[in-house]
Amino acid sequence: MRLAVLYSGGKDSTLALIRALRYHNVVCLITILSENKFSYFFHTSNIELTKYQAEAIGIDIFNFYTSGEKDVEIKDLENAIKECKKEFGIEGIVSGVIRSKYQLSRIKEICRKLDLFCLTPLWLISSREEIEEIEKNKIEAIITQVSSYPMDEKYLGRKIDRNVFEELEKMKIDFAGEGGEYETFVLDANIFKKRIEIVEFEKFFDEKENFGSFIIKKVKLIKK
Structure with a gap:
């Protein structure tokens, strides 16, 4: 399956990427750069450096910007995924969400709207x-x-x-x-x-x- 990974540069999204690569064709990373450093939904710490991680891995990355307003940022994520689907013909989205029902529900809803599979390879993984x-x-x-x-x-x-x-x-x-x-x-x-x-x-x-x-x-x- 052709997939895109929602990538923040942190340990969770990296581990989700690794797990997805075992069984699927990951064609690109999607990074959302929020103007709101206290975004409720997106990781923001050193987020602009994910381009170096993509280069280190050897994979394409799409950077999209959002104002970070609570309702607007979810719509911006949807638009980013929609554009990525058009560009790469992806069939699904991978997220590193572990226990956040808030994040999971919104990603699932976006995937439903865009007719994409939603893969969460770390869902409910134990800390150990x-x-x-x-x-x-x-x-x-x-x-x-x-x-x-x-x-x-x-x-x-x-x-x-x-x-x-x-x-x-x-x-x-x-x-x-x-x-x-x-x-x-x-x-x-x-x-x-x-x-x-x-x-x-x-x-x-x-x-x-x-x-x-x-x-x-x-x-x-x-x-x-």
């Missing part, structure tokens, strides 16, 4: 299974945003690994991070032909709001 899949597929992802106490500045830039997994469990923070607790950016994986190296970055952390970002300013691609 996800970390095992991350390790198995050599996904190197770093934390690029935190907004859930007691996660703090020291987590910014940290690699997602078994230690982080166990720490989040102790803090009772969902490893999926779908509620905006934290966000990630993937630098490498077994499907990457090149790895991404961070050349320049800056950190920001607001103690009052318990909100921080790891802003990637410059990267380069390294052949593996």
Whole structure:
């Protein structure tokens, strides 16, 4: 089946892509760039860098923009998928949604309208299974945003690994991070032909709001 993957650059959408590639022909990635950094629906941290991930993987990517207003952004997503269907003749959409019924229902509705299959290869995956899949597929992802106490500045830039997994469990923070607790950016994986190296970055952390970002300013691609 010819598919497009909704791609944010984080661990979940990367793992969904890997699972989809096992059985299907993934012809492109779709990234939505939101002007609203606090978008309810879309991942926004370092989202403009997904073009480097697509290049590292060796796959086409379509970037679409949205104002990020709650109702408008869903329509913008629908238009993006519609355009991708016309351009690539896709038969279905892949999403990395894990437990968010809000996201799932809206993606399913868009697919219904556009007569597309909706594939959610990570739906209801356990946190333990996800970390095992991350390790198995050599996904190197770093934390690029935190907004859930007691996660703090020291987590910014940290690699997602078994230690982080166990720490989040102790803090009772969902490893999926779908509620905006934290966000990630993937630098490498077994499907990457090149790895991404961070050349320049800056950190920001607001103690009052318990909100921080790891802003990637410059990267380069390294052949593996």
